[in-house]
Amino acid sequence: MKILIMGSGGVGGYYGSVLFRNGHDVKFIARAEHLEKINSNGLIIKSVTSGNYTVKSDAYDSVPINFSPEIILFTVKAYDNSDAIEIISSAMSKTTSLITLQNGVGSSDLLKNRFPSNNIISGVTYVDSFVTSPGKIVEQGGPCNIIIGNQFQPNDPTVSLIRDIFAKSKINIAISSSIESEIWSKLIYICALSGMMCITRSSMHSIMNYKETYEMTREIVQEVYQVSTAMKIALKPNIVDLTMEQLKTNSRSIQSSMQTDLFKGKNIEVDYLNGAVSKFGKKYGVKTPINEYIFRTLSLHNA
Incomplete structure (x- = not known):
């Protein structure tokens, strides 16, 4: 082939x-x-x-x-x-x-x-x-x-x-048979992972073990889920809890390619992650203040 x-x-x-x-x-x-x-x-x-x-x-x-x-x-x-x-x-x-x-x-x-x-x-x-x-x-x-x-x-x-x-x-x-649902399931995960690691310049382990950043991570996940629901994209009803458990379990070893690019001075994909959530949120009438904050703040890096 x-x-x-x-x-x-x-x-x-x-x-x-x-x-x-x-x-x-x-x-x-x-x-x-x-x-x-x-x-x-x-x-x-x-x-x-x-x-x-x-x-x-x-x-x-x-x-x-x-x-x-x-x-x-x-x-x-x-x-x-x-x-x-x-x-x-x-x-x-x-x-x-x-x-x-x-x-x-x-x-x-x-x-x-x-x-x-x-x-x-x-x-x-x-x-x-x-x-x-x-x-x-x-x-x-x-x-x-x-x-x-x-x-x-x-x-x-x-x-x-x-x-x-x-x-x-x-x-x-x-x-x-529902690949769009799979794409949004990963989007929830990657928005939390890359968004938080880039905005804090920290490891996921540190983020998940500090109360304020843990709660902020959960808010990101919840916002993405609310947007997907408004768009009628079928995700598991417990996707928020599942995503947080996955992030917690993998927190010691997981890396973010977006954070790697950020540290290397390369462009980052925030427009297509947290930025996309913000855009769809506005289109479907869902407020996404944390995703929008991450998008607006990190977009300066690409300017």
């Missing part, structure tokens, strides 16, 4: 490397020093789930000539969407499946505005992996799974084919 990884960071780079090891023809789109290191030394993976290995596959800054991918894994940061869409547009055909595993909401709708809806597979992933230095990715264990579905055509048979391809490559993957 010919697979293009559009965004070879912690998520795309890790999953692309697993697919490559299992016999697929995988090409990586990367940039700058990360691109150079992959081409000179290979993509070096240190993984609790998959082991330690080096992938010797070429990386590119655009789709290689005469490479027609059957699957494109779309894993760039949301603020790079416009550039990434232009890059992959030449590789899209009527039969290409475009799988988006981005954080936040709106990715699938954005892609649908450019490409046929039957090509677009929405998804979420729970994986603790990140680029430690150019050409090197660490995956630290934990759930390490993907959930996919076609948001626009729920009975799309391609979804099952993709699940089987990934499963045979030893990737933990499942299909959801």
Whole structure:
């Protein structure tokens, strides 16, 4: 299977490397020093789930000539969407499946505005992996799974084919008949995690063990749930408690890629996380003061 990884960071780079090891023809789109290191030394993976290995596959800054991918894994940061869409547009055909595993909401709708809806597979992933230095990715264990579905055509048979391809490559993957609910379930989690870690510049363990920041975290989760309810997105009725328990359980080890980007001086995805909650809250008449405060405060970083 010919697979293009559009965004070879912690998520795309890790999953692309697993697919490559299992016999697929995988090409990586990367940039700058990360691109150079992959081409000179290979993509070096240190993984609790998959082991330690080096992938010797070429990386590119655009789709290689005469490479027609059957699957494109779309894993760039949301603020790079416009550039990434232009890059992959030449590789899209009527039969290409475009799988988006981005954080936040709106990715699938954005892609649908450019490409046929039957090509677009929405998804979420729970994986603790990140680029430690150019050409090197660490995956630290934990759930390490993907959930996919076609948001626009729920009975799309391609979804099952993709699940089987990934499963045979030893990737933990499942299909959801309500993928939008899965996306919002993760949004609740990631808004609390990344929003709080960035606004406090602290670890999640510290946040969850201090009364004021614990309560603020719960307010974020509650606001996102209230917005999803107003939008008639079906989530578990106890999602607030479940999310807080998950954050508490994982607090010692969990990291936020948005906080990592913040500390490195890179752009951050707050517009597509807490900012999106604020936007939808206003649209549906739900007050979201904590999410809006986080969005407004952190948006200065991207200015």
